[in-house]
Amino acid sequence: MQSDQRVRVNGIEYRWPKRPVVAVCIDGGDPAYLARYLSEGAVPNIARCVHEGFAAVADGSMPSFTCPNNMSIITGTPPAVHGISGNFYLDTTTWQPVVMTGPELLRADTVLARFAEAGARVVSITAKDKLRRQLAKGLDVSAGHVSFSSEFADRCTLAENGIESVPQWLGQPVPGMYSMELSLFVLDAGIRLLAERRPDLTYLSLTDWVQHKWAPEAPEARAFYQALDARIGQLMAMDITLALTADHGMSDKSDVAGEPKVIWLQDLIDERLGAGRATVICPITDAFVAHHGALGGFVRVWLRGDLSAREVIASLAGVQGIEVALEREAACRLFELPADREADVVVVACQDTCIGGSQRDHDLSGLAGNRLRTHGGLSEAKVPFILNRPLLPRYRERAAAKPLQSHQLLDFAINGTL
């Protein structure tokens, strides 16, 4: 490998990093958290990035969910190119929902894997294991790269993860699934690996448990961001290029009484158009639904038999809390989604509302009296886009004259900083 080597990934040419590049994806890191903590002076290291580097709010990918946006960031492309348009989609040959976390569903190369192939040392750590395999697609850990999740930190093997005995090595127990430590473990492990192995490219992806549970004004959320900020400070002290973004934002979707504002779309369509004619899929669904009850701001409707998309859209006209309902083609064009994985109808909720399927299928007991906070819609598609170093002139000009999208983060971090 030479320092003038270039690595081309999905049409973008990346230069060889002058210094290690560390990208942190704050899962659920709505700009509102930073707005509050920056104004309070509570996150001095992130503030230093804002004042000495580059900082803006960018458009994330739609739907504003974890898998699509992580894939957008690490491939540098929108979902229309990389193919991951949700956490779930419906396979209409079997009529079964299919989880979209399989690496075989990812259609674009990742910047991580292409750099690894070119001889760079690469580290990828995520909080929840569901993301890990896609993040590691094409990454040969036998060649010295590292890929693991804090969730399964104690199950790592050299063959599968490029590292083993992680809790012992880090001196921290495996964190609970529902804890802010699950994210902090990711950051601490990244910092330790940076110190020990100085990888060229590190991707650290957190979990949004804190943001689902607490609004910016909650002391618990502030404590999490302060712990995050302390680690940002450690990273900044290590002569790296740091890039900070989020996969999606987070909105409060409860009413004044604290009750979730939900449109039960399957029930509504069944009632208005007849049962069994359409299947609503909530593509936020994952194995960890306690904190959002599988309710998000974006759902998909697949049609059976002779029901038409326009009938469904017409039946939803006037429903409070629906921001927009679109046919497949319009949704794909507007949101840059892959048409072959898109439903017949896409429904997006307003900021204060979420959409579910049938009321009987959603278990909201996990909320345990907390207000429902979730994401998926346009109102949660604005994310921070922060670098610890100033932009090169050419990239300043780009930021001045082209709308900024979070999938450009690695391009800006690797190619665009001083």
Add this chain to the structure above:
Amino acid sequence: MQSDQRVRVNGIEYRWPKRPVVAVCIDGGDPAYLARYLSEGAVPNIARCVHEGFAAVADGSMPSFTCPNNMSIITGTPPAVHGISGNFYLDTTTWQPVVMTGPELLRADTVLARFAEAGARVVSITAKDKLRRQLAKGLDVSAGHVSFSSEFADRCTLAENGIESVPQWLGQPVPGMYSMELSLFVLDAGIRLLAERRPDLTYLSLTDWVQHKWAPEAPEARAFYQALDARIGQLMAMDITLALTADHGMSDKSDVAGEPKVIWLQDLIDERLGAGRATVICPITDAFVAHHGALGGFVRVWLRGDLSAREVIASLAGVQGIEVALEREAACRLFELPADREADVVVVACQDTCIGGSQRDHDLSGLAGNRLRTHGGLSEAKVPFILNRPLLPRYRERAAAKPLQSHQLLDFAINGTL
């Protein structure tokens, strides 16, 4: 007036400008023009702002038309507050379209007028006279303020405009209605007034004739931007705070053969739902339609009799080139529009398509063989947001953590710069 005086306008507190503030609204100034000319090095003064000041792409107001966005900029509010949601709306008591350029329709105070009241000297110059009265609302020209249009530069009186014999004073003839000089005259007059009277606050609003006619690659468009850039340089040399934005962008809406891609919405609705049941209003319409034939990316549909909004929306499902069709309430929520001036249905076109009423009512002969370029939709609602001075820390943090909107321009320019 004291230098620590504050002026409160529509909930925002503005400090007294330390030095003259000049805001320039490049009508139709799509970011694509700057993207091209910055990369070519063709606009060195704007580049200097980008590199030494602050520059980003912001969200403009919807619909992406001239009147709503100029009012958003000078009031610091969205159309839901200031009330100007198009160039035209339909008065359903008379069932006649009403031009929205009357100052009585503007519901918010302007920053210009409130500063003038507080003792600041204010100048407002626009290319087309249609905007002038709204821009000057509440501005008492007898108190030394200036307000005129380059279109009617030779008709100015001290009583009406605070200035007279403008062509003689400036040493330039009144420019043609369809010329780039109509914009350059505005800038030259602003520069001259700044030199002679040093007003505290100057608002210069151009015309989009160039952008309607020429794409960024056209030499004519480049020549216009270079002439604009030279004047930006003159302004920057005068110890001012300069703020640069656009009211809207501009998209090519012709096909490969050069024919306009138009949805004739009135004809379509008449055919599908019956004639006389709905009235389509093209709120881009103004007296100067030659360069766009009254075709834009945003139209309004008012319903008569028993036709429902959902029937109209259902009838449009699957029509190529429609990005989204919304009922009044959804449109107002999504785009922050005033409900009492909104139609029953709002229809937004895709970037490559525009929407008209009845084909027989649109005269496209003015295009004279040029490709149709126009605006109004979401694809033309991204605009430059450029300041010649760096932001204060608090405003850097705001830009890092809150989506940037063009109606914040005066707040950033007056309160947010070093």
